[in-house]
Amino acid sequence: xxxxxxxxxxxxxxxxxxxxxxxxxxxxxxxxxxxxxxxxxxxxxxxxxxxxxxxxxxxxxxxxxxxxxxxxxxxxxxxxxxxxxxxxxxxxxxxxxxxxxxxxxxxxxxxxxxxxxxxxxxxxxxxxxxxxxxxxxxxxxxxxxxxxxxxxxxxxxxxxxxxxxxxxxxxxxxxxxxxxxxxxxxxxxxxxxxxxxxxxxxxxxxxxxxxxxxxxxxxxxxxxxxxxxxxxxxxxxxxxxxxxxxxxxxxxxxxxxxxxxxxxxxxxxxxxxxxxxxxxxxxxxxxxxxxxxxxxxxxxxxxxxxxxxxxxxxxxxxxxxxxxxxxxxxxxxxxxxxxxxxxxxxxxxxxxxxxxxxxxxxxxxxxxxxxxxxxxxxxxxxxxxxxxxxxxxxxxxxxxxxxxxxxxxxxxxxxxxxxxxxxxxxxxxxxxxxxxxxxxxxxxxxxxxxxxxxxxxxxxxxxxxxxxxxxxxxxxxxxxxxxxxxxxxxxxxxxxxxxxxxxxxxxxxxxxxxxxxxxxxxxxxxxxxxxxxxxxxxxxxxxxxxxxxxxxxxxxxxxxxxxxxxxxxxxxxxxxxxxxxxxxxxxxxxxxxxxxxxxxxxxxxxxxxxxxxxxxxxxxxxxxxxxxxxxxxxxxxxxxxxxxxxxxxxxxxxxxxxxxxxxxxxxxxxxxxx
Amino acid sequence: xxxxxxxxxxxxxxxxxxxxxxxxxxxxxxxxxxxxxxxxxxxxxxxxxxxxxxxxxxxxxxxxxxxxxxxxxxxxxxxxxxxxxxxxxxxxxxxxxxxxxxxxxxxxxxxxxxxxxxxxxxxxxxxxxxxxxxxxxxxxx
Numbered sequence: 162x163x164x165x166x167x168x169x170x171x172x173x174x175x176x177x178x179x180x181x182x183x184x185x186x187x188x189x190x191x192x193x194x195x196x197x198x199x200x201x202x203x204x205x206x207x208x209x210x211x212x213x214x215x216x217x218x219x220x221x222x223x224x225x226x227x228x229x230x231x232x233x234x235x236x237x238x239x240x241x242x243x244x245x246x247x248x249x250x251x252x253x254x255x256x257x258x259x260x261x262x263x264x265x266x267x268x269x270x271x272x273x274x275x276x277x278x279x280x281x282x283x284x285x286x287x288x289x290x291x292x293x294x295x296x297x298x299x300x301x302x303x304x305x306x307x308x309x310x311x312x313x314x315x316x317x318x319x320x321x322x323x324x325x326x327x328x329x330x331x332x333x334x335x336x337x338x339x340x341x342x343x344x345x346x347x348x349x350x351x352x353x354x355x356x357x358x359x360x361x362x363x364x365x366x367x368x369x370x371x372x373x374x375x376x377x378x379x380x381x382x383x384x385x386x387x388x389x390x391x392x393x394x395x396x397x398x399x400x401x402x403x404x405x406x407x408x409x410x411x412x413x414x415x416x417x418x419x420x421x422x423x424x425x426x427x428x429x430x431x432x433x434x435x436x437x438x439x440x441x442x443x444x445x446x447x448x449x450x451x452x453x454x455x456x457x458x459x460x461x462x463x464x465x466x467x468x469x470x471x472x473x474x475x476x477x478x479x480x481x482x483x484x485x486x487x488x489x490x491x492x493x494x495x496x497x498x499x500x501x502x503x504x505x506x507x508x509x510x511x512x513x514x515x516x517x518x519x520x521x522x523x524x525x526x527x528x529x530x531x532x533x534x535x536x537x538x539x540x541x542x543x544x545x546x547x548x549x550x551x552x553x554x555x556x557x558x559x560x561x562x563x564x565x566x567x568x569x570x571x572x573x574x575x576x577x578x579x580x581x582x583x584x585x586x587x588x589x590x591x592x593x594x595x596x597x598x599x600x601x602x603x604x605x606x607x608x609x610x611x612x613x614x615x616x617x618x619x620x621x622x623x624x625x626x627x628x629x630x631x632x633x634x635x636x637x638x639x640x641x642x643x644x645x646x647x648x649x650x651x652x653x654x655x656x657x658x659x660x661x662x663x664x665x666x667x668x669x670x671x672x673x674x675x676x677x678x679x680x681x682x683x684x685x686x687x688x689x690x691x692x693x694x695x696x697x698x699x700x701x702x703x704x705x706x707x708x709x710x711x712x713x714x715x716x717x718x719x720x721x722x723x724x725x726x727x728x729x730x731x732x733x734x735x736x737x738x739x740x741x742x743x744x745x746x747x748x749x750x751x752x753x754x755x756x757x758x759x760x761x762x763x764x765x766x767x768x769x770x771x772x773x774x775x776x777x778x779x780x781x782x783x784x785x786x787x788x789x790x791x792x793x794x795x796x797x798x799x800x801x802x803x804x805x806x807x808x809x810x811x812x813x814x815x816x817x818x819x820x821x822x823x824x825x826x827x828x829x830x831x832x833x834x835x
Numbered sequence: 836x837x838x839x840x841x842x843x844x845x846x847x848x849x850x851x852x853x854x855x856x857x858x859x860x861x862x863x864x865x866x867x868x869x870x871x872x873x874x875x876x877x878x879x880x881x882x883x884x885x886x887x888x889x890x891x892x893x894x895x896x897x898x899x900x901x902x903x904x905x906x907x908x909x910x911x912x913x914x915x916x917x918x919x920x921x922x923x924x925x926x927x928x929x930x931x932x933x934x935x936x937x938x939x940x941x942x943x944x945x946x947x948x949x950x951x952x953x954x955x956x957x958x959x960x961x962x963x964x965x966x967x968x969x970x971x972x973x974x975x976x
Contacts, residue, residue, distance in 0.1 A: 240855075240859045240862070242851070242856060242859055266874070269860075269861075269862030269863065270861075270862055271862075273862035273865055274865070274867055274953070275868075275870045278870055281870040282870060285870045292873060292875065686907060686908070689912070691904075691908065691910075691947070692945075692947070694947045694948065699946055711852055711856075711910065712910070773881075773917060775911055775913050775914070776911075776912075798911055800879035800881050800882065800914045801877060801878055801881060801882030801914075802882065802911065802913075802914045802918075804882055805881050805883050805884045805917070805918065805921070806884075806921075810886075814882060817877055817882055819884065819886075822884075822887055826894060827890075829873050830891060830894035831895075
């Protein structure tokens with residue numbers, strides 16, 4: 162029981178004030194704060210140092226604990242979200258329980274936001290120290306709980322990032338579930354023709370990886386599957402998956418059903434007889450598919466899928482399939498629950514609906530296309546066999562305008578304020594492809610800045626300049642169409658020459674901004690991951706923990722965390738896989754001991770707290786002839802919602818206990834301890 | 836109205852995952868706001884016992900801010916909903932006690948909304964300054 166653990170001793174607190182170079186000392190008078198701390202009740206020693214987080218700074222803490230026999234430590238420095246673990250270790254090094262440490266944030270929430278008010282900032286720092294000392298005086302010894310970690314992982318999203326993460330995890334000996342919502346893995350990269358700046362064929366480098374994923378014994382590939390529900394915590398996630406009704410069974414599933422030699426082999430006999438024609442989303446609607454379909458011939462797994470939204474259930478495909486009996490038009494969605502230790506999210510991106518920027522006429526003018534449509538048109542396996550044609554008349558374009566930052570770096574509120582990061586480079590590649598494939602054709606690139614930041618990227622830019630692409634620095638104001646010829650007039654300002662440009666072209670390619678996929682929002686909420694203002698998933702720390710999230714055991718890979726190109730996506734995926742494998746290889750993780758405890762003498766057994774708990778961690782039990790609440794610590798995540806609700810004050814929320822918080826309130830408002 | 840150099844005492848109880856992180860982000864971005872608020876960190880606004888707020892007013896606080904994650908974004912699924920429910924109820928209790936319910940404010944600031952945190956700070960402080968010192972202050976002494 163927490164109450165019993167509390168020592169009767171008089172608290173002896175050490176206060177340490179950090180200069181953080183001039184970050185804090187620039188607006189807070191450190192000496193003043195340090196002297197003030199000495200006057201506070203229970204403070205045995207106060208000290209200051211340039212950088213408390215450095216080795217000598219941490220050493221001061223450990224030494225002071227021994228020298229002054231301290232019972233609690235307060236460090237007034239940066240945010241506990243940054244250095245609480247650091248100083249807890251220092252506290253531990255001094256022989257004190259690490260949870261007897263409290264931090265006063267005088268940087269992020271003080272010196273940095275009151276830079277020109279040194280007096281007020283100093284006053285605020287004193288208050289912060291007083292509040293922290295009040296809490297530190299009431300802190301108790303706590304012991305983290307270790308829980309075993311399930312030796313399996315899950316990757317959500319089967320693009321190049323998700324595939325890489327799954328492969329790395331699998332190669333590290335971890336059984337990995339790779340969950341992909343579409344019928345095939347491969348993601349956006351499989352839609353691309355070539356990759357910059359090396360001009361590798363995208364499919365040629367991607368499809369072997371797709372096959373590796375399929376063949377890897379440690380990867381269980383779950384395509385056409387979505388995450389439905391998530392419960393549990395690091396080491397012990399219970400993830401419920403919805404296997405969408407595919408209408409087709411694999412050879413393995415057929416064997417399990419006792420159909421010898423059955424199951425889908427990808428022969429395509431069903432497609433020939435299917436009477437329903439729909440646009441193929443993989444080709445962005447520029448090519449047809451049937452109601453039973455594969456996106457493209459290289460899909461993994463090579464299994465057909467029935468689109469039940471458009472299938473008329475005529476049964477012709479079932480007949481065509483014959484003895485393989487692979488098609489089941491009565492199939493229904495299936496739910497399955499898997500237990501995993503850690504999760505990597507790699508949910509990728511989609512194209513911003515650029516028709517919202519109506520001035521460029523996308524969806525209004527036939528010959529205005531997006532870059533992704535360009536990729537499909539120029540791709541040898543695309544709908545035109547790699548021949549770039551004008552959608553209006555099928556002619557070869559002679560002059561093609563590229564509009565960069567189409568919806569990116571847009572502060573009008575319609576587009577996206579951020580840089581989509583790879584549009585400059587792929588547009589340079591598109592210009593190269595036009596010059597290479599269509600002698601005499603001229604690409605015109607309308608740009609704001611060319612951001613060629615990567616390895617060999619700037620060199621690639623020079624190369625395209627030399628090849629004869631025309632560069633016009635200026636954002637395109639609007640595009641108009643000649644209704645007869647369907648030619649387009651691009652109106653812009655050439656900001657280098659300082660004069661307007663009106664250019665007649667045959668085709669316009671919009672390098673449209675990217676945004677998180679529609680499902681990202683749902684998925685992130687299921688896993689309890691935050692997002693940035695633009696909807697990209699939020700990393701635990703932008704510099705020092707770019708793969709982690711604030712939910713322990715959940716990691717990020719690729720564009721879902723923010724726009725990045727293929728090499729960066731793959732690199733982050735390898736990072737995320739490595740991070741996700743650490744708890745699994747360690748075998749157990751320590752949970753912060755912020756558990757709720759029942760103070761049984763005070764508990765009236767009313768049970769009002771039980772439904773408050775979002776994790777069903779609380780239950781009423783019979784004990785010594787009366788009803789009291791009991792906490793299952795393994796389920797408790799330490800939010801304290803029960804503690805905020807208990808009418809009898811019978812819940813002791815460790816590290817955020819009522820007397821501790823009340824002491825903080827009193828310390829601020831009454832100027833000391835009550 | 837308050838005298839010229841009166842400085843309001845405002846306490847903010849904010850959740851670790853969203854609002855505290857948002858406040859840290861405001862710092863990282865050097866967004867400047869007035870310095871009259873003191874923050875207490877809890878893991879979740881669900882932890883906020885209405886008695887904490889009543890205690891703060893009893894101690895003479897001029898204003899109390901509770902700030903958590905946006906609805907649907909709670910790190911603990913639904914702590915912010917539960918807190919918001921309590922705050923609605925508490926506001927009516929405050930009115931009955933003769934405390935203007937504008938002195939208690941609940942806001943939702945995410946970990947990425949540093950600029951919003953600055954706006955909230957400025958706004959909360961202005962609201963409390965306009966209201967003047969808490970009427971409880973006299974009795975608290």
